[in-house]
Amino acid sequence: MMYCFVAAASIHSISYNESRVNIQMSTISKRGGFSSTRRSSLLTAATQLNSNTWSISLPFQGEEGIVGSYLLSGGDDLVVIDPGPESMMEPLLDAIRMTGFDPRNVTHILATHIHLDHAGGAGSLMRHMPKAMVYAHSKGAPHLLDTSKVVASATRIYGERMQELWGKVEPVPAERLHIMEDGDVLHVAGRQLDVHYSPGHAVHHVIFFDPKSGELFAGDTAGVRLQDVDYVRPPTPPPDIDIEAWLQSIDMMEKLQPSVLYIAHFGPTRDISSHLARLRTQLTSWGDFVLEQMREGKNEEDILAALIMHTEPELLNISHDEHEVARYEIAANYPMSVQGYMRYWRKKHPEKL
Template sequence: MTDDRYGLPENIALVDDYHLGRPQVVGTYVLLGENPVIVDPGPASVLPNLETGLRQIGLEFSDLHGIVLSHIHLDHAGATGSLVRYFPHLKVYVHHRGAPHLIAPDKLLRSATRIYGGQMDYLWGEFLPVPVEAVVTLGGGETIRVAGRTLRVFDAPGHASHHLIYLDEATGAAWVGDTTGLRMPGYTYVRPATPPPDIDLEAWRRTLDMLLALKPRMLLLTHFGPAHDPERHIAEMWEHTMRWAETVRAGLERGDDEATAAAQLAALADAEMGVEANEAVRQQYAQAGAVEMSWHGLARYWRKKMEA
């Protein structure tokens, strides 16, 4: 089958997870056919919506054979432990740097709680540990056989040190997680996603160059849907990332207080969207990638550089 709504290749579907009830913010890709798997299940808070979406394409959770993770941030991987608890046959494919935090998530959850505080459960739901025997660790350079197709695996640091990209050479589709930012269906605007704790702009540029050299035919974004113009999309994403990074750096050098500096970045992000987006789309972008979180990620990056 082909998902005609998004122009996806045959036997690849996209389930809208309706994060916090809003459409087209967090999506889960489904590789159909033989022994289906999902890519990035989203947070546990969306599991009922994911279950509904799977049923609409004729699947139950019990039909799945694996979970492929781009990285372990809560909006991408939070539901993994919950799914494995109830369906222990599932295999979880994850970067070797992220695997320890899936198996023993206490440190990850403490870090996230410092950011989100009392909203943790509302935003993300529970984050249960994944049994070590369910985990398949990757580091880039591998090929994995899932759902009757072969995916090439690439180490993709920049947004996170534990980020992977998966390329299906048969279709030219690349699952990129947050490596190429956020873009809502029907819009050309690409927003950076630079949350803490380990943004690395130099590594990110190398990752993008690697991705461009692969010449993917489409980028499969978690936030949200496929981008069918990879070169233009990546160029715009990086242009905006560099502009955001310079804005944050300049604010730190001036000694702006955090509220003022974050507001400056938010104003820049709003101006970049221009008249293209209505209020509903602005809210989608804001929920998929909060500008305040991106300010914190870039500020941490620059502070580490200044201290080096």
């Protein structure tokens, strides 16, 4: 199960209800019976998108096409964007080898943000990528240097499943960590990547934009849209969800006029305006629905059930596949979405409750 908030959760010392994890695990089991594939590369796939860009699908909970990394090559550089958790390190290394490159020659690891499903394995990769520097935003970088709070928070939430889901969360050595800020320009793999701060999903989120090709590596700022399913879901885990900031980040992405969005969950999409419009709609409508439920005095469990009943039929109508519904749950599950929205309203707009 992907609770991509956990790295950030520890920053604010927030306690979350582990029963929500158990509820969601049970739901997935009933729908698809997904099995763990820790350290299995059977589902690992590397897809060449153009002459120097690859999409890498990392196996997670027995599924491909949910957790993604990107690989860039050019000149003497080999760049990995969002390497994923340590539990998927071996599949990542295998995928890089599939492209014909040696992981030992990776020069840059770029993190759109530090959530475990995006950068949890960065520290462990240092042993396998001796040339690599890790790049992270200044608000997330301290928690790559000292992972103790991240580990403690995640362990409280996942318990005995912590190792299976995420593996080790090792620190990145200070001398191998580069701190990014909004407006930075990276010259890597024979291209320019502009760094744009993109809060909303996480306070430490950035996107990487190539102004020449129009490619935009969006992380989670562009939402969740699994391949071959024309449906966009907002990943809204606690503790950093900020609807206003996220809407501004969406506007910023649109103003860049990208030719393609490279989404972490999952893959490229080229219908930019339509995709971002739907993300705006879902982000705000889900938030308004949760607010309405809170104002009616509903508790978290009731709001969770109501949101599922309110929104899941749309996904099922589009996908015509219960399995795809379950896959979206892995990528951005309802329990954490509800907790994220509830915290947002209580923290940012208590006057509306």
